[in-house]
Amino acid sequence: MSTVTLPAIAPVDSLPITPAPGDAPTLSTASLDEESREWLRALRADGSERDAAVARLHALLVRAARFEVGRRRQALRHIRGDELDDIALEAADDALMSVLRRLDDFRGASRFTTWVYKFALLEAAVKLRKRAWQEREVPLEPETWNLFASAALEPGREAEQNELLREVQQAIGDVLTPHQRRVLLALAVDGVPIDVLADHLETTRGALYKTLHDARRKLRRHLDECGYALDDLEAH
Amino acid sequence: MERHDAEQLLGRLLGPAGPEVGCETCFDQLDRYVELELAGADPDAVIPGLRAHLDGCPACREEHESLRAFVAGA
Numbered sequence: 001m002s003t004v005t006l007p008a009i010a011p012v013d014s015l016p017i018t019p020a021p022g023d024a025p026t027l028s029t030a031s032l033d034e035e036s037r038e039w040l041r042a043l044r045a046d047g048s049e050r051d052a053a054v055a056r057l058h059a060l061l062v063r064a065a066r067f068e069v070g071r072r073r074q075a076l077r078h079i080r081g082d083e084l085d086d087i088a089l090e091a092a093d094d095a096l097m098s099v100l101r102r103l104d105d106f107r108g109a110s111r112f113t114t115w116v117y118k119f120a121l122l123e124a125a126v127k128l129r130k131r132a133w134q135e136r137e138v139p140l141e142p143e144t145w146n147l148f149a150s151a152a153l154e155p156g157r158e159a160e161q162n163e164l165l166r167e168v169q170q171a172i173g174d175v176l177t178p179h180q181r182r183v184l185l186a187l188a189v190d191g192v193p194i195d196v197l198a199d200h201l202e203t204t205r206g207a208l209y210k211t212l213h214d215a216r217r218k219l220r221r222h223l224d225e226c227g228y229a230l231d232d233l234e235a236h
Numbered sequence: 237m238e239r240h241d242a243e244q245l246l247g248r249l250l251g252p253a254g255p256e257v258g259c260e261t262c263f264d265q266l267d268r269y270v271e272l273e274l275a276g277a278d279p280d281a282v283i284p285g286l287r288a289h290l291d292g293c294p295a296c297r298e299e300h301e302s303l304r305a306f307v308a309g310a
Contacts, residue, residue: 017261018282020268067306110267114307118267121302125295147245161242168249188248194259194295206259209293213258216251216292223250230250 020109036112043103057099060113061092061120068124076132087131091123098123129193138200139190140182147172147189164228171222180215187212256288262296270304 032040042053065088069076076084098119106115147169172181183201186192187208194212198205223230257265265283272279280287290297 064306068302071302110271114267114271117306118303122299125299209259220250
């Protein structure tokens with residue numbers, strides 16, 4: 001077996017991202033496109049003008065949240081349509097609060113509408129994942145776990161992948177902390193959505209992903225030291 | 237326990253090989269990334285590590301796909 005050097009994994013969130021044109025300490029609205037500038041002006045106005053802008057914004061967010069529901073409707077067909085629409089409206093309401101609270105965070109790196117849509121899509125996606133798992137048990141720290149029981153091996157690659165799976169299984173038991181093992185198995189093997197697991201463990205999605213990232217890095221480092229070549233693995 | 241293709245299972249266990257951003261940076265940059273993609277630019281040169289994160293984080297990947305589809309059709 002040839003020894004390979006795996007690409008280094010940088011600490012999460014330490015990568016150099018090219019600043020957007022509006023990333024100055026004080027944003028000049030002159031750098032924004034006309035439509036985005038008008039949105040900001042109206043939402044920062046007083047009285048009926050602001051109310052009207054908030055209502056228009058809410059309508060956009062409802063449309064985005066319903067789009068997300070529509071994308072997932074097939075997988076959620078056991079949930080009544082009016083409940084799904086209630087989820088979309090609730091997602092739009094929560095997204096509206098987030099957008100208004102974070103209005104000063106908008107740096108003009110995209111159009112204002114693209115920036116706000118992501119809040120509605122996120123809120124709807126998180127609520128729908130949680131709703132889909134509402135009646136399911138979140139598996140944590142099973143007494144026995146076996147990666148081979150979860151894998152459908154193709155005959156041609158069986159020997160090679162058997163060996164790698166065996167090494168990964170051993171490493172999960174040997175090199176990970178109990179918390180890393182619990183998080184990795186729940187997310188990567190049992191397919192628990194990260195928002196559902198975050199709620200269950202009373203933590204945040206970002207903190208859980210950091211744990212997952214650290215666990216994966218430990219496993220890769222261990223496999224590297226054992227001489228396994230991993231460059232051709234798809235991450236998902 | 238769900239059944240997975242062995243290679244996909246290994247990919248989910250080991251994650252992306254390259255450097256990646258976290259979920260917070262992904263959310264902060266997602267609108268910019270999608271607009272660069274839809275404009276035919278190279279978002280990975282501007283926002284390194286976001287693509288790797290999408291490969292490693294199913295939730296962020298779903299939200300990226302939704303935002304891209306929604307903005308493309310809006």
